[in-house]
Amino acid sequence: MENPKDTIIRIKEAMGESLSILGHHYQSDEVIAFTDVRGDSLELARKINDLKAKHIVFCGVFFMAESAAILCRPDQKIHIPDTSATCPMADMAEGKRVRQVLDILQKNGRKIVPLTYVNSSAAVKAVVGEYGGSVCTSANAQTMLSWAIKQGDGVLFLPDKHLARNSANALGIPEEERILLPVDVIEGDPELYVTPSMTDDKQFIIWPGYCPIHEEFSLDTIEAIRAAEPEARIVVHPECDPALVHASDGNGSTTYLIKYAAEAPQGATIYIGTEVNLVNRLADQYKGEKTIKPLIASQCDDMAKITVEKLAHTLDNLETATPVTVSDSIKEPAKLALERMLKVCS
Incomplete structure (x- = not known):
């Protein structure tokens, strides 16, 4: 039986530009290694229309695949390796x-x-x-x-x-x-x-x-870090309680958190309050230059439902798989809501 990683590599090479695998920042390193594009949910969905790919596999949770299905071209099909990967929020x-x-x-x-x-x-x-x-x-x-x-x-x-x-x-x-x-x-x-x-x-x-993941962070953790490591910086996602946001050195989207880590000075210690896969990836990326730690190791169980094995299975069955679709009665007004945002923020 073929190794799942070998299956993914084989199919990616065979399909070329007709296939794109998208991965959210909260995915595991094992899955992210096979993605062609990574980003936050809307960042990924916005790129779909410009992709040459006819088959797009979204490694994230279901609402993200739905957004992709709303914004994709008629000739594109959206897939997700596990439709039970929902978002509690x-x-x-x-x-x-x-x-x-x-x-x-x-x-x-x-x-x-x-x-x-x-x-x-x-x-x-x-x-x-x-x-x-x-x-x-x-x-x-x-x-x-x-x-x-x-x-x-x-x-x-x-x-x-x-x-x-x-x-x-x-x-x-x-x-x-x-x-x-x-x-x-x-x-x-x-x-x-x-x-x-x-x-x-x-x-x-x-x-x-x-969000149950960001609900796990507590003010006590921040206070303990301040006492033990007064020089450490603390940044959090705005899905955290306002008390934590107020006590932090900065807050923002996943893109903001990634940029903050990149721009922090050599030797800095940074605690990041968001899903642990992203934090650990940043810690590995800057190892030896700066110290990056999770505020606590909080993992999204639904993001974790997307595995290398499920990705390989999805790719192996693309031609017969049922893509993620959104009915026209929902798609059109949902697209209108999204387009209003894109117009305001253009």
């Missing part, structure tokens, strides 16, 4: 429930503009597109929030409460103008937990979702 906002909440919030005549983090399903992006909203990334969340505020009477930011609050802090939105929706809206009937009067005097309405 994205799963905390379901399209039908988001629509119900928006309808409730607008019963008093207010125009509530939804803004969804790219870490959300195609169905949620479609609802956001229908209601005049857009999408944001961790890199452009402040820009897109400023845009959304100007489009109506209030903004519903979803699904990540931490990115929402960190963005609001950066823009100076007062606490008294914000409201965090009850956590029950994630799984319960919104009619039972949300009323228009709850948000009538609020400019910024926050969905109560979060």
Whole structure:
């Protein structure tokens, strides 16, 4: 039986430019070694249209493959090695429930503009597109929030409460103008937990979702590092709690964290608060030049579902595999939401 790594190498060589393997930064080194392009979720999706490849294998979680399927050309097929690799944060906002909440919030005549983090399903992006909203990334969340505020009477930011609050802090939105929706809206009937009067005097309405990986980081860890290594620098992803962001030396997207590590001076010690695969890769890259450590070793189990063995199996069955698709009823409004972001940030 052929070794999975040999299978991948053989098929890549045989297919040439007709195949592209994309990998998210949080993938394991073993998978990343076989990728043609690596980046964050939207960065990868935006590159798809310009790829010559007809078959694109997305090594990441399912919402990323959906975004790729929304933005790809008609002649391109999107594949993912494991369709069960979902995103817990994205799963905390379901399209039908988001629509119900928006309808409730607008019963008093207010125009509530939804803004969804790219870490959300195609169905949620479609609802956001229908209601005049857009999408944001961790890199452009402040820009897109400023845009959304100007489009109506209030903004519903979803699904990540931490990115929402960190963005609001950066823009100076007062606490008294914000409201965090009850956590029950994630799984319960919104009619039972949300009323228009709850948000009538609020400019910024926050969905109560979060990333379990970034939720693991604690302020105690930062305080311990400050005491033991006062010269160390600490940077975190804005999916972390605002208290951690405030206590850090910087915060930003995966691209920001990578750049921060690259630009840190020789001999620096840097603790990074994000998924551990990326941190360990940076530690190996700069070994001997600077010391890079994870704030804690927090790994995404769903990202880990993509393995070399599953990648090899996917490649070996490309011609008969069912690609990731998005129905036109969802694809068109979701694409509209994405295109609004691309226009604002062009």
